[in-house]
Amino acid sequence: MVNEGMQRQWNSPEFLNMWRGLEPTVSGLTAPLMAALQPKPGERVLDVGCGGGLPTLEVAAAVGPTGSATGADISEDLLELARSRAAESGLRNATFVNADVQVDRVPGAPFDAVFSRLGVMFFSDFVESFSNIGRHMKPGGRLVFVCFQSATANPWFGANILAKYAPPRPPSRFPPPTPLALGEEALTREFLAEAGFRGVSFEAFDDPMDAPFTGEPMSGGMLAPMGLAPDVRAKAMQELLANDQRFVEADRVKTIRKMWIVRANARG
Numbered sequence: 001m002v003n004e005g006m007q008r009q010w011n012s013p014e015f016l017n018m019w020r021g022l023e024p025t026v027s028g029l030t031a032p033l034m035a036a037l038q039p040k041p042g043e044r045v046l047d048v049g050c051g052g053g054l055p056t057l058e059v060a061a062a063v064g065p066t067g068s069a070t071g072a073d074i075s076e077d078l079l080e081l082a083r084s085r086a087a088e089s090g091l092r093n094a095t096f097v098n099a100d101v102q103v104d105r106v107p108g109a110p111f112d113a114v115f116s117r118l119g120v121m122f123f124s125d126f127v128e129s130f131s132n133i134g135r136h137m138k139p140g141g142r143l144v145f146v147c148f149q150s151a152t153a154n155p156w157f158g159a160n161i162l163a164k165y166a167p168p169r170p171p172s173r174f175p176p177p178t179p180l181a182l183g184e185e186a187l188t189r190e191f192l193a194e195a196g197f198r199g200v201s202f203e204a205f206d207d208p209m210d211a212p213f214t215g216e217p218m219s220g221g222m223l224a225p226m227g228l229a230p231d232v233r234a235k236a237m238q239e240l241l242a243n244d245q246r247f248v249e250a251d252r253v254k255t256i257r258k259m260w261i262v263r264a265n266a267r268g
């Protein structure tokens with residue numbers, strides 16, 4: 001299994017609990033993503049790391065009954081949530097499959113377009129995964145994804161604190177699989193070019209965050225899969241909380257999440 005750690009993370013009840021809380025806070029990313037993707041009636045579209053499937057369902061509605069939307073994910077719990085939302089929505093052209101998109105074959109290829117809302121940053125090898133994605137696409141097909149910019153652009157995330165507590169990993173040319181993994185434009189361009197994508201563009205946009213301050217650090221959930229001893233974890237939580245305080249105003253966390261929309265085309 002190539003992404004064993006991520007399989008564990010995205011299937012652990014504690015981590016999933018955190019993601020369920022966060023999911024509504026990223027709803028503002030969907031409109032810019034859809035504007036860039038422009039799904040058309042009749043198209044076959046793949047959603048990578050679809051999670052609970054809300055963007056997959058938007059695409060299913062846009063491509064209509066002559067098209068289809070396939071969501072692929074490694075979290076069986078989130079896939080179940082996506083399937084139940086699909087059933088509630090009455091959309092019959094959305095399918096959800098358990099697949100590690102870095103290496104697995106997803107049924108339904110070739111796709112006209114592939115997209116992702118925050119689901120392409122958790123691979124151990126970004127060239128292998130984007131190459132695999134490219135193999136699922138029609139020549140010239142559109143790849144569009146939303147991801148976070150770098151740690152420097154997103155100080156609210158506490159990347160330096162998390163890195164200090166993360167377990168050691170074998171040396172790799174790839175950044176560790178975290179939400180900020182694709183934040184460095186030059187590096188991500190390199191991965192996409194090596195994977196055979198052309199016409200790559202990066203568009204920066206701001207996602208304002210204004211939420212009640214719960215007393216829990218914003219990135220606290222990232223510690224859950226690290227297996228830290230309770231006292232070490234408590235110390236890490238304190239440090240993350242101190243970082244968060246820089247963004248708290250009148251009991252609300254106010255910051256700007258700096259995002260990329262990345263567009264590319266599969267080899268023609």
Ligand SMILES: C[S@@+](CC[C@H](N)C(=O)[O-])C[C@H]1O[C@@H](n2cnc3c(N)ncnc32)[C@H](O)[C@@H]1O
Nearest residue numbers: 010049050051073074075100101117118119122
């Ligand atoms: C931040 S969540 C985003 C979920 C969804 N796209 C959304 O916006 O609601 C990241 C998702 O990527 C999935 N994921 C991580 N690694 C993956 C892999 N190798 N193959 C497929 N999905 C993966 C996780 O299980 C998780 O559901």
